[in-house]
Amino acid sequence: MANGGDPFGLPERPDTDCMDSPKETKQENHTHALNSPISPQTASNQQGMEGIKVFLHERELWTKFDEVGTEMIITKAGRRMFPSYKVKVTGLNAKTKYILLMDIVPGDDHRYKFADNKWSITGKAEPAMPGRLYVHPDSPATGAHWSRQLVSFQKLKLTNNHLDPFGHIILNSMHKYQPRLHIVKADENNGFGSKNTAFCTHVFSETAFIAVTSYQNHKITQLKIENNPFAKGFRGSDDMELHRMAKLQGKDYPVVPRTTVRQRVCSSGSPFSGEGRGVRGSPEAVGSPYACENGLSSSSPQELLSPPPAAYALPHPHLQHSQQPQLYHCTKRKVEENCPSGDRQHQYKKAFTGTSPSEGDSYYHPSSYPPPPPPGLPTNPPLGLTDSPYSADMGQRQACMFATSEPRLDDLSCTSWSYTCPLPPAMTPVEPYPPYTQHPPYSSSPQGSRLSAIAHQSSPPLGEPILHDPYQSQSSGPPRQSSQNIHSRQLSPPLREYPRYTPNLSPSLYHTLESHTHIRGGVPEWSAAS
DNA sequence: TCTTACACTTA
DNA sequence: CTAAGTGTAAG
Numbered sequence: 406m407a408n409g410g411d412p413f414g415l416p417e418r419p420d421t422d423c424m425d426s427p428k429e430t431k432q433e434n435h436t437h438a439l440n441s442p443i444s445p446q447t448a449s450n451q452q453g454m455e456g457i458k459v460f461l462h463e464r465e466l467w468t469k470f471d472e473v474g475t476e477m478i479i480t481k482a483g484r485r486m487f488p489s490y491k492v493k494v495t496g497l498n499a500k501t502k503y504i505l506l507m508d509i510v511p512g513d514d515h516r517y518k519f520a521d522n523k524w525s526i527t528g529k530a531e532p533a534m535p536g537r538l539y540v541h542p543d544s545p546a547t548g549a550h551w552s553r554q555l556v557s558f559q560k561l562k563l564t565n566n567h568l569d570p571f572g573h574i575i576l577n578s579m580h581k582y583q584p585r586l587h588i589v590k591a592d593e594n595n596g597f598g599s600k601n602t603a604f605c606t607h608v609f610s611e612t613a614f615i616a617v618t619s620y621q622n623h624k625i626t627q628l629k630i631e632n633n634p635f636a637k638g639f640r641g642s643d644d645m646e647l648h649r650m651a652k653l654q655g656k657d658y659p660v661v662p663r664t665t666v667r668q669r670v671c672s673s674g675s676p677f678s679g680e681g682r683g684v685r686g687s688p689e690a691v692g693s694p695y696a697c698e699n700g701l702s703s704s705s706p707q708e709l710l711s712p713p714p715a716a717y718a719l720p721h722p723h724l725q726h727s728q729q730p731q732l733y734h735c736t737k738r739k740v741e742e743n744c745p746s747g748d749r750q751h752q753y754k755k756a757f758t759g760t761s762p763s764e765g766d767s768y769y770h771p772s773s774y775p776p777p778p779p780p781g782l783p784t785n786p787p788l789g790l791t792d793s794p795y796s797a798d799m800g801q802r803q804a805c806m807f808a809t810s811e812p813r814l815d816d817l818s819c820t821s822w823s824y825t826c827p828l829p830p831a832m833t834p835v836e837p838y839p840p841y842t843q844h845p846p847y848s849s850s851p852q853g854s855r856l857s858a859i860a861h862q863s864s865p866p867l868g869e870p871i872l873h874d875p876y877q878s879q880s881s882g883p884p885r886q887s888s889q890n891i892h893s894r895q896l897s898p899p900l901r902e903y904p905r906y907t908p909n910l911s912p913s914l915y916h917t918l919e920s921h922t923h924i925r926g927g928v929p930e931w932s933a934a935s
Numbered sequence: 936t937c938t939t940a941c942a943c944t945t946a
Numbered sequence: 947c948t949a950a951g952t953g954t955a956a957g
Binding site: 478485487530619620630635636637639 | 950953
């Protein structure tokens, strides 16, 4: 089963159509590399989203890693991904504004170990952390802006700190993940809040990776050293190395020069391929298509928000429970109790925002950037979030993260977004929580964000079943009832809440939206099986 | 497994 | 120059 049809399992097929036959698409695409995008089918309704094409930059490099089994280091302070996730986007309406964001969802439901020079499954995955969305710092920006140059997500950072205050994406070590790109139309006529909010999701299977606290496969280490400029110090002729090593350590030199590569044992391929998807076994297979999902009409923002496709999230309350329960609590707590800002959060607050304007980022916004907020929304933003006067950390702040709380059913609604605000150190409150809690420390505010929706919907593990793109996302169309309702309720007010991109938010904060990435809501067959 | 100090690098 | 991103070796 997997999949094919719907990874999501949604019976209903929404209208979405993004992909009818994914398979085909997929295969074809990959081969062509950038040229063939996907979304052919997309026929959907989505206004204007159907012609959007996304090309992964340096796909060949990604493929090299993928063939070995990409590993991404995760640290408490946050580590960038390498290769960097950069894309070229075409087909956007020059004048329409879009928000580009990423999230990283579980690739499957397993925990891995690296032994014998190869990856293998050791058990079941830990509950996914609340997923956080990384909103590109330039968001929202016009199609012209996004199309003008490569869109880089290189500043996105990964962490294993479940209480991360910086808005970085939280992952579990030794688990497989799949990065995803979402393009959300943020036009005036289509604010997030709008039911017509259109969006599409693109997944490049070759960007899947296993999160690690230290590299496991020496081949990956080598690839990183050879290709990442910052690791240049570790390159070198053997001589150099030996020399260097000798100097530094005084020890004998390295037994194995860096150059040594282990053989790949891995035969088959990547570990990733996992179960299923053939994603990768052979190099050829790799291509990923990008899938474009469009959320379309069917999925209104609200829906989006809500639950993920039924399959995943909703179905089994129990599971969720176990998995997500905390969030629930947490969320509340945090919001109410802990967060000072409870208010802001509580309802929907805000969110989105921010970002842009202030970013320090280098490039971001062009002059034209409008601050105009929300099209759809009413606006509101105020949140207190923050605005901190601070502008200090720009570095990080560039992007906004949104966190939604999990998808819990109950509350799920949570689709809230939270913002995390990284306050300046001084300001930052200490968190009471013990480490390793699952939820985000910060709050999340509920808002209805469509984004979250996105997140949700897709959040399901791509992994096995899905990995690819084609399908996925879309399906989320109609959320399941129950869950949905829930969501709806809370969410319903979506519009308002919506954070939007108001630039006002502060610069300093990040917003994090957590999507419930978790996944498995119910352990779909496949997962179970596997 | 994970965390930290370190030397080296880019920006 | 400083700040920050690298993998390493040691803890």
